[in-house]
Structure formats: C-alpha cells, structure tokens
Amino acid sequence: xxxxxxxxxxxxxxxxxxxxxxxxxxxxxxxxxxxxxxxxxxxxxxxxxxxxxxxxxxxxxxxxxxxxxxxxxxxxxxxxxxxxxxxxxxxxxxxxxxxxxxxxxxxxxxxxxxxxxxxxxxxxxxxxxxxxxxxxxxxxxxxxxxxxxxxxxxxxxxxxxxxxxxxxxxxxxxxxxxxxxxxxxxxxxxxxxxxxxxxxxxxxxxxxxxxxxxxxxxxxxxxxxxxxxxxxxxxxxxxxxxxxxxxxxxxxxxxxxxxxxxxxxxxxxxxxxxx
Numbered sequence: 001x002x003x004x005x006x007x008x009x010x011x012x013x014x015x016x017x018x019x020x021x022x023x024x025x026x027x028x029x030x031x032x033x034x035x036x037x038x039x040x041x042x043x044x045x046x047x048x049x050x051x052x053x054x055x056x057x058x059x060x061x062x063x064x065x066x067x068x069x070x071x072x073x074x075x076x077x078x079x080x081x082x083x084x085x086x087x088x089x090x091x092x093x094x095x096x097x098x099x100x101x102x103x104x105x106x107x108x109x110x111x112x113x114x115x116x117x118x119x120x121x122x123x124x125x126x127x128x129x130x131x132x133x134x135x136x137x138x139x140x141x142x143x144x145x146x147x148x149x150x151x152x153x154x155x156x157x158x159x160x161x162x163x164x165x166x167x168x169x170x171x172x173x174x175x176x177x178x179x180x181x182x183x184x185x186x187x188x189x190x191x192x193x194x195x196x197x198x199x200x201x202x203x204x205x206x207x208x209x210x211x212x213x214x215x216x217x218x219x220x221x222x223x224x225x226x227x228x229x230x231x232x233x234x235x236x237x238x239x240x241x242x243x244x245x246x247x248x249x250x251x252x253x254x255x256x257x258x259x260x261x262x263x264x265x266x267x268x269x270x271x272x273x274x275x
Contacts, residue, residue, distance in 0.1 A: 073195060077188040088173035091166075103163075110167030119160050126152050140245060147238050154231045162224040169217055176214075183207055 074080065090108045095101045102118030105111075126149065134142060186194050186203055193199065 071195075073190055077190070078185075081188060082184065087177070088170060090170060107163050107167045108170050110164050110169075110171050112164055115160055115163045115167060119156065119163060123156070126156075140249070144238075144242055144245075151231065151235050151238060154234070155228075158224070158227045158231055162228065165220055165224050169221075176210075179206075179210060183210070 091104050093100050093104055095104075099121045100118075102114060103122045104118070106115035106118035128149075129145065134145075137145065183203060183206055186199075189195070194203075
C-alpha cells in the first residue's frame, strides 16, 4: 500500500513538472515526464487491480471451501438413523354364527355399504312401535320412547362413521408406509442427485405434506370419538331425565292414587260379609 501511494505521488509530481527532452551519449533519446507519469499511474492501477483480484480469489476460495464442507454427508446414514416401526394389522375375529365377517371386512376396507351391512348384521335390530301403540301412549311416555329410539339411531350412525374411518385408514396404511419408506431412503441416501438443494427442499416439502395428511386423519378420528362421546352424554342425560320425570309423576299422583287405593279397600271391607 505504501509503495502504491509512493508511485501515485511520483506520477503526480512528474505530471505537473514542465516537459523536458534530453539526449544522452550522443543517442537521441527523448524523455517525456508526462508519459512516464501516465505509465506510473497505469502501473499503480494494475497493482490495485491485482490486489483486488487476489482478494476476490481468496473470497472465492473461502466460499468454495465452505460449500465443500456443507456438501459433505454424514457417513453410514442408513445404519445410524434408519428405523423400523410396527406394521398396521387388519382387524380379525371369529365368525361363529356368520354375523361378524361383514363387520371385519368393513373395518378393514372402509367401503360404506360393507360397513353398514356389517354393522347391521352384528347388532340387534331396532323394532318400531306401531302407530296404534304410539297413539295410545301418554305424551310423556311417547316422548321418552321416541328419545330412546333417537339415541339408538344416533349411536348406530356414529359407530358406522367410525368404522368407515378406521377402514379407510387401514386401506391406505400400506401406501402411507411406502411413502414414509421412500422419504426415509431418499433422506439417508448418499446419491448426490438426492442431496442437491432442490432435492432436499422437495423432501422437506413432501414430509410436511405427509405430516399434514396424517394430522388430518388424526383429527377425523378425534371427531369420530367426540361424536360418540356426545351421544353417550345424551344417553346419560336421557336416563337422568327419565328418573326425574318418574319421580315428579309419582309425587304428583301419589296422593290421588293413595286415596283411590285406600277408598277401594275401605269400600271392599264395608261391603264384605262373612258367608
């Protein structure tokens, strides 16, 4: 740096000094201070460019070394990080009376008609009251009967939905497992084509999408469980309401019923005669 400043100072001094020509040793040599000063300036510029090129070269080498270091894979990735997990198992049960096979097929396939058919075959059939029986019931008894029937039908619907969801998850389990295996194998591979920046980003995106899909399936199962829990809450509420209503009815009718019973016994005793 000091040498460069010295050259610039000499070039400036020569540039402002008056031009002179000299002839030495009988040879006609013309010395032009201006040209000499320009030559020194160009030389100083060349030195500055050289220093800049050296700095750029050092920076490129540092970037190359960093990129080379960042591109190195961990050795034996598959041995160090590959994991195994329990495979999905399909549901199974004995079919002693021929009414469980359709249920098993439904919870393993998720096909809605198979699910509905299997559930109906494995559960007791809900009979219906005839219009005449319903018309003969008191209002409170009719409401109780209809509420209990609604609880049973809601339970059936929630159970069938849960069976459909379980079957769909089982049916898709093999493809999901293969996708996870592919992501794991690509992530642990030493193939340079699978470790480029774009390849890594693609694997990250695929993993995020798969996580979102699994989270969505989990939410569906949680909603199905909540639906069944809500129906159980309704069933418990109906039972408590029936007990309360029966107690209220007993208290309201106990006096009249007691009087009727006592009056009937008294009348019977009064009119009773020994033979």
